[in-house]
Amino acid sequence: MSTVAPLEVRSLTKRFPLGNAVRRSHVHAVDDVSFELRPGTITALVGESGSGKSTVARLLAHLYEPTAGTVLFEGHDVSHVRRRRDVLRYRSQVQMIFQDPFGSLNPVKTVRHHVERPLRIHRVVPSNQVEQRVYELLRTVGLVPPEDVAAKFPHELSGGQRQRVAIARALAVEPKVVLADEPISMLDVSIRIGILNLMARLKEERDIAFLYVTHDLASARYVADDIFVMYAGQIVEHGPIEDVLSNPLHPYTRLLLAAVPDPAVKETPRIALTRGQSSAAVDPAAGCRFRERCPLAVDICSSVTPELVEAQPHHSARCHVTAPAPAT
Amino acid sequence: MTSLVEQPPVTRAREGRSLLQLKQLVVEYGYPPRAARAVDGIDLAIHKGEVLGLAGESGCGKTTVANAVMQILRPPARIAGGSILFEGENILDRSPEQLRRYRWRNVSMVLQSAMNALNPVMKIGDQFVDAMRAHEKIDRKRALARAGELLELVGIDHRRVSSYPHQLSGGMRQRVVIAMALSLEPELIIMDEPTTALDVVVQREILQQVDALKRDFGFAVLFITHDVSLLLEFADRISIMYAGEIVETARADRLAANAQHPYTQGLLKSFPPLRGPVTPLTGIPGSPPDLRDPPTGCRFHPRCPHCSPEQQALYHRQTTERPRLRTIEPAHQVACHLVEASE
Numbered sequence: 001m002s003t004v005a006p007l008e009v010r011s012l013t014k015r016f017p018l019g020n021a022v023r024r025s026h027v028h029a030v031d032d033v034s035f036e037l038r039p040g041t042i043t044a045l046v047g048e049s050g051s052g053k054s055t056v057a058r059l060l061a062h063l064y065e066p067t068a069g070t071v072l073f074e075g076h077d078v079s080h081v082r083r084r085r086d087v088l089r090y091r092s093q094v095q096m097i098f099q100d101p102f103g104s105l106n107p108v109k110t111v112r113h114h115v116e117r118p119l120r121i122h123r124v125v126p127s128n129q130v131e132q133r134v135y136e137l138l139r140t141v142g143l144v145p146p147e148d149v150a151a152k153f154p155h156e157l158s159g160g161q162r163q164r165v166a167i168a169r170a171l172a173v174e175p176k177v178v179l180a181d182e183p184i185s186m187l188d189v190s191i192r193i194g195i196l197n198l199m200a201r202l203k204e205e206r207d208i209a210f211l212y213v214t215h216d217l218a219s220a221r222y223v224a225d226d227i228f229v230m231y232a233g234q235i236v237e238h239g240p241i242e243d244v245l246s247n248p249l250h251p252y253t254r255l256l257l258a259a260v261p262d263p264a265v266k267e268t269p270r271i272a273l274t275r276g277q278s279s280a281a282v283d284p285a286a287g288c289r290f291r292e293r294c295p296l297a298v299d300i301c302s303s304v305t306p307e308l309v310e311a312q313p314h315h316s317a318r319c320h321v322t323a324p325a326p327a328t
Numbered sequence: 329m330t331s332l333v334e335q336p337p338v339t340r341a342r343e344g345r346s347l348l349q350l351k352q353l354v355v356e357y358g359y360p361p362r363a364a365r366a367v368d369g370i371d372l373a374i375h376k377g378e379v380l381g382l383a384g385e386s387g388c389g390k391t392t393v394a395n396a397v398m399q400i401l402r403p404p405a406r407i408a409g410g411s412i413l414f415e416g417e418n419i420l421d422r423s424p425e426q427l428r429r430y431r432w433r434n435v436s437m438v439l440q441s442a443m444n445a446l447n448p449v450m451k452i453g454d455q456f457v458d459a460m461r462a463h464e465k466i467d468r469k470r471a472l473a474r475a476g477e478l479l480e481l482v483g484i485d486h487r488r489v490s491s492y493p494h495q496l497s498g499g500m501r502q503r504v505v506i507a508m509a510l511s512l513e514p515e516l517i518i519m520d521e522p523t524t525a526l527d528v529v530v531q532r533e534i535l536q537q538v539d540a541l542k543r544d545f546g547f548a549v550l551f552i553t554h555d556v557s558l559l560l561e562f563a564d565r566i567s568i569m570y571a572g573e574i575v576e577t578a579r580a581d582r583l584a585a586n587a588q589h590p591y592t593q594g595l596l597k598s599f600p601p602l603r604g605p606v607t608p609l610t611g612i613p614g615s616p617p618d619l620r621d622p623p624t625g626c627r628f629h630p631r632c633p634h635c636s637p638e639q640q641a642l643y644h645r646q647t648t649e650r651p652r653l654r655t656i657e658p659a660h661q662v663a664c665h666l667v668e669a670s671e
Binding site: 048049050158159160161188189190191192193194196197215216217218219221222245255256257258259260261 | 385386497498526527528529530531532554555556557558560561562594595598599600601602606608609610611612613615
């Protein structure tokens with residue numbers, strides 16, 4: 001295994017302008033986010049709507065350009081590549097799977113067309129082998145018999161099957177990195193597991209580095225190795241997934257955990273729900289962005305922005321109370 | 329909570345009776361021989377003030393049940409048999425004008441895409457006023473004031489009556505729709521995947537709110553979802569639907585502890601746990617059948633892990649005979665040959 005991570009981000013920042021020229025403000029959608037994706041590893045990126053998790057995936061997919069920070073692909077800075085050839089080369093290594101399998105496939109084209117296109121555009125195999133490869137890919141994602149499936153149109157497939165087509169299309173270019181943005185949240189509960197199992201298998205067999213963006217902690221626990229929890233544009237906690245979920249440090253992670261319906265516990269403790277949502281990311285003042293919803297907030301939280309502190313080996317959190325900065 | 333409604337609804341429930349009863353309800357899309365039976369002879373009862381969960385995969389007919397109860401089925405869908413009794417009266421006999429009063433007054437609905445159910449070019453308050461004035465004589469000013477009260481009930485500032493839908497977040501819009509569904513104090517609210525598009529924290533907020541409102545207002549809820557884990561926590565009783573049929577009904581705690589139908593067991597094993605060991609899960613292999621041509625016998629048999637030709641006698645019954653719902657313990661019914669065989 002190479003020592004260079006296929007994809008690494010350092011201090012990634014993305015701001016979106018709001019308002020007009022007179023009253024300008026910025027949403028700090030992604031603020032100083034750093035992590036790396038390692039081969040054969042699934043990294044979960046978890047947070048609520050508006051936390052910036054999808055923006056991270058889109059920045060990595062080169063759909064947005066970062067305001068600041070760098071994206072390193074195998075050690076090379078690719079955050080500002082513009083030339084079509086370079087962008088194509090990057091996209092041939094970093095592929096994305098979207099949330100909506102109904103919107104991401106062209107309704108008037110067959111499955112064959114969708115899987116074939118990346119093979120031709122990126123010239124993955126000689127044109128006389130394209131058909132063979134399409135069938136192989138469909139078989140890999142569990143769409144059998146591939147000859148029949150390839151001739152179908154998206155409307156003839158179920159949601160789960162469509163998502164498998166999207167995965168086959170992403171795999172066509174033999175990527176090193178796959179960014180999966182909520183790949184199962186629009187699917188039926190009964191077929192979600194199938195897609196998660198497929199991701200786990202591909203990670204093993206192809207040594208792919210996955211970024212799994214989700215708000216579902218239980219599914220993250222099922223497939224992921226590491227977890228990053230985002231709140232209002234910032235990483236508030238990260239570490240090996242079992243460590244984080246069994247011993248969550250940040251109050252926001254605890255809130256997320258408490259919100260998950262858990263059939264094992266009929267009487268779950270009612271969580272205190274306080275308002276103050278994604279607006280925390282609009283022109284944030286100093287201090288912790290979670291403080292207004294936080295049951296543990298103390299004075300320092302409204303004046304000093306907490307840093308990510310490694311409170312336990314490999315397990316860091318951004319909280320004055322549960323992960324205080326070591327005295328210097 | 330003071331009553332917001334002066335005129336009583338068409339009828340009031342008598343104690344101790346089911347509020348709503350479906351008897352052998354059949355809903356078809358299209359006409360024979362190409363008809364798809366989306367709902368095939370289901371029996372279902374909802375009691376006053378309870379939350380009944382109805383769960384199943386996409387295309388199992390659960391939304392069709394909701395639309396039938398609300399009497400908003402549109403062609404090619406039609407009720408091909410059975411009856412729907414609301415407080416003992418068959419609503420299928422009612423005139424369009426009676427139905428218009430029944431809807432929203434007796435039964436209201438929070439739709440699957442409720443976030444998009446609001447008119448984007450109308451202020452929130454005006455949409456409340458429209459809904460209220462369609463059903464009772466009330467002047468605009470008082471209707472607006474009541475809209476404000478209703479918004480406060482679901483945790484939204486009453487001044488939001490003058491906001492447009494796009495100025496609210498998804499979770500807030502969902503709460504607005506719930507407030508609207510409450511506006512005429514119906515006895516039953518149908519919620520069709522009300523939280524599917526929302527994230528977990530907002531989902532829990534909304535469910536807690538519905539639970540609290542239910543205690544204040546005493547309405548019953550028909551809660552439709554594909555997420556059984558949600559129902560185990562939130563519903564009093566749960567019915568599991570597969571391919572147009574009810575395959576199992578039980579109290580939520582009994583369903584969690586003692587699910588009998590292989591399909592229910594599969595659904596329960598479809599979501600990974602948050603605690604305890606992580607074991608590989610399989611979900612439910614295969615996909616739901618085409619309802620224009622459902623499998624013979626038990627409709628689940630092509631996907632059933634307990635159906636193999638080796639057990640000849642059982643296999644024969646599974647593939648040729650439709651299982652009946654039978655009671656295996658108080659308030660727990662299952663339609664499965666395996667259960668019958670083990671008796």
